[in-house]
Amino acid sequence: MHLNIPGNNIAGEIPGEGLANLSQLVTLNIAHNRFNGFIPSQLFSLKKLQFLALGFNLIEGTISREVGNLSLAGLYLEKNFMEGKIPIEMGNLNLLQRLVLSRNKFSGKVPLSLSNLTHLEELLLGDNMLTGEIFPLVQNMSKLGRLDLANNSFNGTIPEWLFDLENLKVLYIGENHLSLKNLDKAPRCEFQALSLPSCNISGHMPLWLCKHTQLTLLDLRDNHLKGTIPVCLAEIKLFGILLSGNKLAGSIPPCLFNNRKLYNLWLGRNKFTGPLPNTVGNASALRVLTLGGNNFCGQITESISSLSQLLLLDLSENSFSGDFMSTTFSPNSSLAFVDLSSNRLTGPVPMTFSASIEVLILGQNEFSGALPQNLTS
Template sequence: MAVRFRNLFGLFIIFFLSFFPTSSSCPDHQKQLLLQFKLLFLKGNTNISLLESWNSTSHDCCRWDRVICTSASPFMIVELHLNSLPRILPNFFGISPSVLAPLFHISSLMQLDISGNFFQGEIPAQGLANLTNLVYLDMSSNSFNATIPTQLYHLNNLSYLSLSFNRLSGSLGPDIQYLKSLIRLDLSFNALGGNIPMEIGNLIKLEHLDLSFNVFFSGGIPVSFLNLTQLQVLDLTGNQFSLQIPADIGYLPNLSTLRLSNNKLAGEIPLSLFNSTQLQVLDLSHNQLSSQIPTHIEWLPNLSKLILTNNMLTGGIPQSVQNLSNLETLYLEDNLLTGEIPSWLFDIKTLKNLFLGGNKLAWKYNNSVIEPKCMLSFLSLRSCGLSGEVPQWISSQNGLQYLDLSENALQGTFPLWMAEMQLVYLVLSGNNFTGSLPPQPFKDSLAFLDLSRNNFSGELPENIGNATGIKVLMLSSNNFFGPIPSSMSYLQNLQLLDLSNNQFSGNTFPVFGDSLELVNLSSNEFSGEVPVSFSNKTRILILGNNRFSGTLPRNLTNLIKLEQLDLHDNRIAAEFPNLLTEISTLQILSLRNTSLQGPLPNNISNLGSLRILDLSHNNLTGTIPDELGNLAKMIEKAKPNSILTSYAMAPFIAASSFHVTDLIVSWKRSMLALPSAPGHDDIYSLLDMSVNRFSGEIPASLGQNETEEESSFSGTGALIGFPVGFCLTLLIVFLTGWFQATTEVGSVRTRRRQRGTTAPSRNRGR
């Protein structure tokens, strides 16, 4: 596409030649403008090596790097390729668009590429308005903000415009119709919103339109799109489009790619779509479509990718799919499809990627021999009713990289041939596998291994450390025992390790690699001192329900990025570890039932990032320090994607999440689990100090702010189920149980959220 645009420049250049005086090199005033830009860009620091050919001693700026002039006299600058300039210290934290001002006086400019820099601020509207000859403008991958200026819409020679990957907001104005020469428009990855103006249908030369991942575009897809008869690519992914897909969308004769995923589109897949015989990519995933998969799908002979994941599609897989002779990718996961998985799917020779999991489809070939004619790279048969041993035919898929057979009824031992495959991603969780892991090591291509929730047993083989490519290792909820192999220290790429709910034991641990961020060793039989052989990048450390004892090691403070520390149900048997107050990054701390004793230190307020604190079921005594009310983060709502709302880890966001699952809190004498699913951000903060032996008053700092209701407690009885609010946001605080008041308990106030108080759900008892 870019080559085609550059070929257009030749025609424009011939036209403009007659308007400029003859010269043997670029005009001096254009040279001076470039030098001014360089000086502004470097903020006057001429010692920095950047654009070195741009200097006053070189007379012909047409020979400078990133500059293209007309090929014959008169020589004028027509192209500037200033994309991805090296990040230098003066501009490391952003560049003002004002440094572009000299370039806006080069009126002969036809192509300007300033993408991949760090320009920050509003788009310089007045300056760009001077470049009336622009045909190609790329301002993508910067930090431009505010709205798209209307002046930009009046550069009516533009055939290519990209403003993607910025921070633009507001809506598209009707003046966009004046970009009548536009062939490619890319506004993806911004924060644009509102309805798309009907006037966009006047851009009748448009071949590529990308408005994806703006989040805020809403309403229906405008029917004026049907005027864009030259359109080849339409991408509206990741917005808020609703209603139905336009019934006549199929009457775009040149459409080859249609991506409408991650919206709120409902209704049926329009039958007209199957008139788009040039269609190669159809992605309607993550919507609310509720029809069956139309049998007319076979009318799309060029279709190579069909992605319908995460809708409400019903019925079976139509047999007409087998007539798609160019089909490479078929994603039908997470719908309401029923019936059998047809064996003819594996006869589609071109098929490479097949995802069928999360439906009500049934696998009927557990005892049958299948000889696939395809060679798959990605295969998901999650929750498809597989039973018996792993189908042998999978071993013939030599190019397989991704295999998900989770949530089935597979049994037997781990297939030896599977360890020999060059897999990158392997998920067998939620089955009935038994026996030990294979003696031969996994290939170093393996990056993600999830064998959790099976009946595997035995010790982990020492050669597990040979799989040096592993980034995620999840072996929870099996019957593994013995020590953690020392060879795990060789897993230098390991980022997530989950060995919870097994019978691992021992008191020595390997020195884990520097990449490790998330660790869950809970519910095993480890003993001795709390281990500290973790990376200083570790963010989540869950060691609860083991047999650790003794004081916490001083080296724990080396975990400078630690956000969650869970040591519940161990035997620390000491006063509150003062060293924990030095880990200022902690957001979640659970020391429940660890035999803590003595008073809480006043410097607990040093834990300024703390949102959840569970000190219940201990022998803590003395008064509750007033400084506890200074934990400022407990009044803030958790941000999306924070440690409190999601533990998904790139690049495996879709595959696995690492959630808080056993922070148990007290509520009216019941033990309840903190909700573990992403999106449960109604619980902003939590303090559980129940079942201790505190005395004295509840500090006024826990409830001295503006309130909507007031409760008073006095006497020496136990306080049952009393929630205490901090400042502007509801905080669920549990002070139930053995609180012995030796003096009159002062008035304590609580504050509800404006939309009302919600008690925690009874997800799990303990």
Template sequence: MILPHLLVATLIASTCFTTFAFGAPRLPNDEVEALREIGRTLGKNWQFDVDPCSGELGWVTQKPVKGFENNVTCDCTFSNSCHVVSIVLKSQNLSGVPPELGKLPYLKEIDLTRNYLNGTIPPEWGSTQLVNISLLGNRLTGSIPKELGNITTLGTLTVEFNQLSGNLPPELGNLSHIERLGFSSNNFTGELPTTFSKLTTLKEFRISDNNFTGTIPNFITNWANLEKLEILASGLNGPIPPGIASLKNITVLRISDLNGTNTFPPVNNMRNLEKLILRSCNITGKIPEYLSNMTELKVLDLSFNRLSGEIPSSFKKLSGLDFMYLTGNLLVGPISDQITSSVGGNIDLSYNNFTFENTGALSCGGKLNLFRSSFGSNNSGTDLCSGSTTCLKRAFNPLKNQGTLDTKNLHGPS
């Protein structure tokens, strides 16, 4: 008879499953149900016929491709149970934003980078103990909920490349452990909240490509641990606060598109600078000599300002530079072959007022752009060292309704 055989097989299967269940820590049922809800909201077809903490059937990618990670990670060091601590789902074509994260009390990380998430950021996330929130590269709208300011455990909040709008909530100033804030490429407006002055643990702050108003606030000088500051076409005006000199740990300083007249900011104490970009900031005066002492510098971009005088002869010491862009200024004097041959990478000196006494001595080598770089009779239709170098010119960013430089098309890496 078939029925007794089926009964025996069922009993064996049940016994095996029970042995597995009691032989290893498992995820509590309430967290399993929370994952079911999260999966439905995201449009993620997780398989629940095995324990989500088993690392099987789509819960963990065994050999993940960078940028396409698909992992649910558990911590099974608790007695007789596991708990979900991380959900990383990058480039998985997901659509919804799950408010149910609060039902995973041990969750520390949610990374939904580069999906198709639409809708708003759930205020319910404010009840979590998250350390990392990354929503970069989606289609999120609305404003950032003030409730996120309750997540005092938060170390990273990245919402760049979305369609978020409104003012940044002052409550984010309560994030006492925050190290990285990324708001670039959205439609944020208003001034930066004064409560941000309390964010003394910050290491990275990025607000480029937005519609903020007001000036760059003086309180950024409170961020003594800051390593990267990016304010490219943010909507903010100058001047650059002189107190920026106190930020000695900065390795990347990127500022562009400032209205008003500015003097060269005092960056002489930033001895670890690797990228210094002060593009289209209406900076007047001479290029500081001390820049030649920044031995870690790889990118120097001072394009489209009103800098005058000569290139400091000491720049010949900048042999580690990969890119030096001084295009669109009022620079004068002879161009030293010692400088152009010493700098290891590409040099753009176009659209200036240099003089050339011995053009044959210049070493172009395909890396030097002198297109329209001189003024007067010695520039009679001759474009020096412009051979294979792309002509760099002002461009408008089609993503913005304002006259800003297209940071993707100008000057190679930024």
């Protein structure tokens, strides 16, 4: 009844004839292997099948129209090489709770029949080539908890009612041709992840975000947001704050770096000013810190060198000044990418990084003296 063999590095085609003999099969999970070829038609004759997980393989081809013959509650096909249109017959799966088709090459419009799937709790279609309007199909899906439409070519206006879906916790809809006027209206749901990059959002950062205490990811990159970062955001233990490519100004609240869970902080290409807070080094889990393309000034705080997990540091295109040589990173530092270009840094060329660094960009500063000998290592 249940065949679960995920993550075993199994290669070859899916054995259709053998699986067809398992007439009592309820669960088939062969995800995270190296299966290739097409989905065999015999799978669609398994009348009792409720859970089908084929994600993270090398499967090609299209979704057969026979998929509508099944009584699935969960269908997972993510991270394969599948293509073509989503079949109309998918709308016959009226018991479906989770539909995961992300990270494939599906194209065309999503069929209107998907509006029949009123029991859906997860609809993940991100990273495909899907087009057309999507929200009229979602309106009746009141049980949705996760919605991922990111990185497609959907168009239209993001409706206000989307934020009235009380069960919605994870929303990824950026990198399309969608627009949302602003984020003024407080949602009825409580987000755990909110990702709306490139959605033409204007206005100030909404204060209602501070009430979403379960929020771990906030991604509002490449919009038209203005004003300052709300200090109350520091009280939420966010893993990722991605706000680059807006019109945000003012200084970074020093308390933002007291979050020891903060993993990614992207604030590049804004209008931030002032010196960096000395509290930067408190964010001990920080892996990516991008502050390029702002108006920061003053000396770069030495506390940055205590970020032992940091992989990428971008401080380019600001007005930082002074000698960076005093900022010494550990020889065991994880730092792989450093961009300090287009500032007003002076003194010797800094070589206070781990020898494992891969990219070091120091141009358009005011460094002087000879190139250091240890550059050769």
